Amino acid sequence: GAVVSQHPSWVICKSGTSVKIECRSLDFQATTMFWYRQFPKQSLMLMATSNEGSKATYEQGVEKDKFLINHASLTLSTLTVTSAHPEDSSFYICSAEVDRSLGGYTFGSGTRLTVV
């Protein structure tokens, strides 16, 4: 089946540094990818919609300058957490639509970010 590869699986960084998370669709083209964050024991919160070749669409309350999204090709979307702070520590996960007729989105395996 369709696979979205997400890297890294976990990362620890110092406050003030930037972290880049990559999501690649391995055997299909993803025009659109979605980025979520999930706090412990909570649901997934949509952060932004990443569109290939155009600017990302951010949800209300999400700082676009803080969370930079780039979708330069049909198989790669990246999320960069800039000037990370401890409150940015979270589980970040991407997803891509596989088949609109069947529904369902395939998710990456997620990235656990810890900012110290």
Place this chain on the structure above:
Amino acid sequence: GQQVMQIPQYQHVQEGEDFTTYCNSSTTLSNIQWYKQRPGGHPVFLIQLVKSGEVKKQKRLTFQFGEAKKNSSLHITATQTTDVGTYFCAGIRYNFNKFYFGSGTKLNVKP
């Protein structure tokens, strides 16, 4: 923004008992999807419901979409320990190509 509420938040059952989680939206949905997330894992797509009043089954799992397309349910018959995890619904509004997750129901099954 769209709110998708899900109850209960937690459910502890004895193996063999049934389990149901309910999802309610403040707005009419184009379709609704259900996902399962195991501890430490990522969400895995289970099913999509599109039609009003639709009912779909996957072995011991039964999914329903309300007539008004504002609510949905997932019912598991005779739970097994492998059913442990958090079940999320995700609703999509008409003309919006993005969806919002419910708060999830964490299921624990005691052997």
